[in-house]
Amino acid sequence: MELADLELVAAVADAGSITHGAVRAHLSLPSASARIRALERSVGAPLFDRDRRGVTPTPAGRLLLEHARDILRSVGRMRVELAEYTEGHGATVRVLAGTSARTDVVPAVTSFLRDRPTVRIDLAESTSTETVAALAARRAELGLVSDTTDMGELRSSVLRADPLVVVVPPGDPLTGGGAVSFADVLRRPFVGLSQGSALAEYLEGHAMPLGGRPVYRVRLPGLDAVCHAVAHGGGVAVLPRHGISAWLDDGRLAAVDLDEPWAHRSLVVCHRDESELSATALALRDHLVAGG
Secondary structure, three states, X not given: XXXXXXXXXXXXXXXXXXXXXXXXXXXXXXXXXHHHHHHHHHHOOOOEEEEOOEEEEOHHHHHHHHHHHHHXXXXXXXXXXXXXXXXXXXXEEEEEEOHHHHHHOHHHHHHHHHOOOXXXXXXXXXXXXXXXXXXXXXXXXXXXXXXXXXXXXXXXXXXXXXXEEEEEOOOOHHHHXXXXXXXXXXXXXXXXXXXXXXXXXXXXXXXXXXXXXXXXXXXXXXXXXXXXXXXXXXXXXXXEOHHHHHHHHXXXXXXXXXXOHHHOOEEEEEXXXXXXXXXXXXXXXXXXXXXX
């Protein structure tokens, strides 16, 4: 029984599907199916009950899964501790975050590094769904996501409120009333972040059930560039209030609340069980929760 077999069993159990579990374990479906059949022959009992809705662990599968998770946690901890040792008791902590969160945490990350000269932080952009999958697959240690994300068995701590608002120039007709629906906003031309950004994909996902999608006049890299375009009449935008506070505070832009449940969100830092994190990742988590 190989470590990859245990990782596959855990991935399939978490996904409730051999197909999706294979993706999480970075295996082709035929390879994953063959590995599970070989494991079942080795154990002498089925590991998963299969039906049209997916798979669920059998009693033997639950027993194997319990031990597999213990072993994977130990191996994960061993890897991070060895990495710290071989890198001079420093570490590289991989952190995944959405578009605005990645920008917002730069000051906190910088202050964390100030007194830790051997520590390195790899801060990469990722959608919330991709972040959760990467954490579960042990490809990152910390993730910054919206609390509206299905985080499965990951642990999380709230960092701050992170509502999305409609951003318009001062005096825009939308500022004359209360909160507006996303359907109403979709009738306006949009300024947005570059295609493929986490926030752009989030908005397009919520536009699809409404039978539309934002029509972008221009797409730009970075919140400041989007704000500049909106301020000069390029269109409206939907952005996180916290990330554009400077533009709102000095009156260059106005914000209108979105009357949508998915817009009222909080930013959280999420991770696997603390026993699987390096001391450096835990310290960074605590630093972020404390406000940097």
